[in-house]
Amino acid sequence: MIKTDRRNSILSCAEEIFANKGYFATSISDIIQSASIARGTFYIYFDSKKAIFDALVDDLLYLIDNAIKRIDISNSATEPLEQLKDNMLRVASVLYDKSNLTKILLTYAKGIDSDFDQKIDSFYKMILHQIESAISLGMEMELIRICNPKIIASCILGSIKEVSHSLIFNSYSIEHIEEVVDEIIQFALTGLLIK
Amino acid sequence: MIKTDRRNSILSCAEEIFANKGYFATSISDIIQSASIARGTFYIYFDSKKAIFDALVDDLLYLIDNAIKRIDISNSATEPLEQLKDNMLRVASVLYDKSNLTKILLTYAKGIDSDFDQKIDSFYKMILHQIESAISLGMEMELIRICNPKIIASCILGSIKEVSHSLIFNSYSIEHIEEVVDEIIQFALTGLLIK
Amino acid sequence: MIKTDRRNSILSCAEEIFANKGYFATSISDIIQSASIARGTFYIYFDSKKAIFDALVDDLLYLIDNAIKRIDISNSATEPLEQLKDNMLRVASVLYDKSNLTKILLTYAKGIDSDFDQKIDSFYKMILHQIESAISLGMEMELIRICNPKIIASCILGSIKEVSHSLIFNSYSIEHIEEVVDEIIQFALTGLLIK
Amino acid sequence: MIKTDRRNSILSCAEEIFANKGYFATSISDIIQSASIARGTFYIYFDSKKAIFDALVDDLLYLIDNAIKRIDISNSATEPLEQLKDNMLRVASVLYDKSNLTKILLTYAKGIDSDFDQKIDSFYKMILHQIESAISLGMEMELIRICNPKIIASCILGSIKEVSHSLIFNSYSIEHIEEVVDEIIQFALTGLLIK
DNA sequence: GATGAATGAGTCTTCATTCAT
DNA sequence: AATGAATGAAGACTCATTCAT
Numbered sequence: 001m002i003k004t005d006r007r008n009s010i011l012s013c014a015e016e017i018f019a020n021k022g023y024f025a026t027s028i029s030d031i032i033q034s035a036s037i038a039r040g041t042f043y044i045y046f047d048s049k050k051a052i053f054d055a056l057v058d059d060l061l062y063l064i065d066n067a068i069k070r071i072d073i074s075n076s077a078t079e080p081l082e083q084l085k086d087n088m089l090r091v092a093s094v095l096y097d098k099s100n101l102t103k104i105l106l107t108y109a110k111g112i113d114s115d116f117d118q119k120i121d122s123f124y125k126m127i128l129h130q131i132e133s134a135i136s137l138g139m140e141m142e143l144i145r146i147c148n149p150k151i152i153a154s155c156i157l158g159s160i161k162e163v164s165h166s167l168i169f170n171s172y173s174i175e176h177i178e179e180v181v182d183e184i185i186q187f188a189l190t191g192l193l194i195k
Numbered sequence: 196m197i198k199t200d201r202r203n204s205i206l207s208c209a210e211e212i213f214a215n216k217g218y219f220a221t222s223i224s225d226i227i228q229s230a231s232i233a234r235g236t237f238y239i240y241f242d243s244k245k246a247i248f249d250a251l252v253d254d255l256l257y258l259i260d261n262a263i264k265r266i267d268i269s270n271s272a273t274e275p276l277e278q279l280k281d282n283m284l285r286v287a288s289v290l291y292d293k294s295n296l297t298k299i300l301l302t303y304a305k306g307i308d309s310d311f312d313q314k315i316d317s318f319y320k321m322i323l324h325q326i327e328s329a330i331s332l333g334m335e336m337e338l339i340r341i342c343n344p345k346i347i348a349s350c351i352l353g354s355i356k357e358v359s360h361s362l363i364f365n366s367y368s369i370e371h372i373e374e375v376v377d378e379i380i381q382f383a384l385t386g387l388l389i390k
Numbered sequence: 391m392i393k394t395d396r397r398n399s400i401l402s403c404a405e406e407i408f409a410n411k412g413y414f415a416t417s418i419s420d421i422i423q424s425a426s427i428a429r430g431t432f433y434i435y436f437d438s439k440k441a442i443f444d445a446l447v448d449d450l451l452y453l454i455d456n457a458i459k460r461i462d463i464s465n466s467a468t469e470p471l472e473q474l475k476d477n478m479l480r481v482a483s484v485l486y487d488k489s490n491l492t493k494i495l496l497t498y499a500k501g502i503d504s505d506f507d508q509k510i511d512s513f514y515k516m517i518l519h520q521i522e523s524a525i526s527l528g529m530e531m532e533l534i535r536i537c538n539p540k541i542i543a544s545c546i547l548g549s550i551k552e553v554s555h556s557l558i559f560n561s562y563s564i565e566h567i568e569e570v571v572d573e574i575i576q577f578a579l580t581g582l583l584i585k
Numbered sequence: 586m587i588k589t590d591r592r593n594s595i596l597s598c599a600e601e602i603f604a605n606k607g608y609f610a611t612s613i614s615d616i617i618q619s620a621s622i623a624r625g626t627f628y629i630y631f632d633s634k635k636a637i638f639d640a641l642v643d644d645l646l647y648l649i650d651n652a653i654k655r656i657d658i659s660n661s662a663t664e665p666l667e668q669l670k671d672n673m674l675r676v677a678s679v680l681y682d683k684s685n686l687t688k689i690l691l692t693y694a695k696g697i698d699s700d701f702d703q704k705i706d707s708f709y710k711m712i713l714h715q716i717e718s719a720i721s722l723g724m725e726m727e728l729i730r731i732c733n734p735k736i737i738a739s740c741i742l743g744s745i746k747e748v749s750h751s752l753i754f755n756s757y758s759i760e761h762i763e764e765v766v767d768e769i770i771q772f773a774l775t776g777l778l779i780k
Numbered sequence: 781g782a783t784g785a786a787t788g789a790g791t792c793t794t795c796a797t798t799c800a801t
Numbered sequence: 802a803a804t805g806a807a808t809g810a811a812g813a814c815t816c817a818t819t820c821a822t
Contacts, residue, residue: 577737
C-alpha cells in the first residue's frame, strides 16, 4: 500500500475510535486492530499516540480556521450579514463533514498534554477574539446595540458548540443545516421576545 | 477523625486535583498525598477512583438541579422573567461556589466509563428539556416568537456553559455575576440588533 | 518484608544477573523473577533499570574510592611503599568481596546512557590521576626513575584491572590475594629483568 | 556497485558507528542511513546485526594475531628484546590504523551472544598464553627473574589495553607511538625504582 | 541485486487495587 | 480504622528481521 494511503487509513480508523471512546480509553491496540496493521506499522507513521491525536485535531482546526473569512465591510462587498451566514455555513459544513473530528474536539478535555491543552485553548481564544472583534465593529457601525462583547462572544461560541454537539451526537442530516444556521443567526440578532 | 469529616476532606482534596489536572491525569497517589492519608484509607471511604469522581459530579448535579425551580405561571407568582433570572442567578451562584466542581463538569470528557458518560449526557439532556419546555410555554403564551425550541435550548445551554467556562478559568469575582446574567438574558431576549 | 531488606534483596539479585549477563541482556523480568517479586514492586524501589544499575555501580565506586587513602609522606608515617601495598590490599579486598559488582564494572561498556558513560570515565580518570600524582611525587623525591607518569599510570591501572579480571573470572580464592598484590608491586617497582 | 565494495562500504560505516555508540546503542537504521542503503540491502550482505559486528571484530583479531610473531631464539635471529619491541610496534600500528575497531574491542561488553563472548575471551586467553610462554621462556633462559608468569602476563596485557584505551580515546598522533612502546617495555623490564 | 513497507515479539513502565498487619 | 508494601494486568513503544515488488 502506498505510504500516503496507509497513513490516511490509519488516521481515519483512529479518528473514529477517538471520537467514540475518547483519547484515554483508546489504546494503540484498538487502532491497529481497526486498521488491520501490526503494532510496529503504527509507529512508522506516527511517533506516538499523542502524535496521531494531534494530527487529527490539527486537521480540523486548520479546516475550521480556513472556513472563516474576515468580514469585508467595504461597500463593494456583499452584506456583512450575508458574509456572516456564509462563514457559519462553511464552518457547519466542515463540522458536518468531519463529524468524528468534531466529536473529538467537542469532547476534548484537559490532561493529555499541557502543550496540547494550550493549543486547543489558544484556538478557542482566537475564535472568541474574532467574534468579539466583529461585535465591536458592529457596535461602532451602530448596527449592534451596546453590549459586553466578551460575554456575547462567549454566548455565540457556546451556542455554536452546543448546537453542533446536539446535532452531531443525534446524527442530523445535512439538509437541515441551513435552517439551523438561520435559527442561530436569528436568535443572536433579534432574540426571543415578540416585538 | 470522624468518618464524615475524613470523607469530606478526601473529597475536597480530590475535587481540587480533578479540577486542575482532569480525571486521567489525576492519580490516587495525588489524592492521598494531598489528603495526607494512606493508600488503604482511601479505599475505606471510596470504592474506586471512578467512585470518588462520581460522588463529586453527583454533588454538583444535585446542587444545580435544586437551583432550578420550575417557572410558576399562576397569576399569583412573580413575573416569569423574574423567575427565570432568579433561576439563573441561583445556578450561577452554585457554579461560582463550586468552581472546582464546575471545572470538572465543564471539561468532562468521554471515556471514563460508559455509565458515567451516560449520566452526564442525561443530565444535560434534562436541562435542555427544561429549557425547551420553558420556551415552548413562552411560545404558547405568546411571550416568545415562533422558533425551533430544540435549537434555541441548545443555544441557551451553550451560552451558559461557555460563559461559565470563560469566567471560571479567568477567575472572575462574584460581584460581576449579576451583570453577566443580565447580559445573557438581554441577549437571549432581544438579540443584538439595534431596533 | 522491611523496605530496606527488600531493597537489598532486589539489589543483590540484580547484581548477580547484571554480572553474568550484562546490562542489556538483563531484563526487568529476569530481576523480578530472581527476586520473587511482582513487576510493580521493582518500580517501588527503583525508578528504572538504569537506576538500579546506577545504584549498584555507585556502591562499588564508593567502596573503591574509600579504600584508597592518600599516601602520607611525613616522616611520622609508615613507609610509602607499605602504604601503597595497604591501599592495594584494601582495594583488592573490596573487589574480591564484591566480585559481582566488579564483574559489572570490568565489563562495563559504553552505550547505556551518556551520563553514565561519563561517570565511569570520570572515575577511572580520577584513579589515573591519583596514580600519576603518586608517580610524580616519587620522581620528585628521587625514589622513582624519570618516566612518563601518564603512560605509567595507565600501565598500573591496566595491570590492576586485567589481573582482577583474570582472578575474578577464574574465581581465585582470597588467600592468594596478598601474593598477587606483592607480585604486581614487585613488577611495577623492579621490572622483569634479572639484575 | 561491485559486491565487495558495497560490503566494505557497509562494514566501514558500521565500524565507525559501533565504535562511537557501542553495539546496543547502534541500530540497523543507523548503519543503513550512514551507508545510504535500503534496509533489505543490509540483509543481503550480512545475516544479522550480530554477524556484521562479528565480521568487524574478526578482522581486528586476525590482524592483531598476524602482527604477533613468535619470538625466535635461535642464534641467527635478532635479539629477543628487539623482536619483542617489533611485535609491540606492529600491534600498536594495527591498533592505531584500525582505531575504530580497537575502540570496539576495548569497550566490548558481555551480553551480545554467548558464542561471541567466548570468542573474545578465547582471543585474550590466547594472547595471555603467548605472553606467559614468552615469560616462562625468558625465565628458563635466565633473562627474566623468577616470577609468576600468569600474573605478569595479565599485567602486561592490561598495560597494553589501558594505554591503548588512553591513547585512542584521547586521539594521540602516530609519531608518539614508538616512544609509548619504549616506555611500556622499559617499565616492564626494569620497573620504576631508581637503581 | 535493491528496495522499504510491514511485522510482532519483546521491553520497559504505570497505577488502580488489595490485604496482611 | 488506618497503614503501606505488594500486586499484576495493561499499555506504550522499539527494532531486528522479512518479503513482495
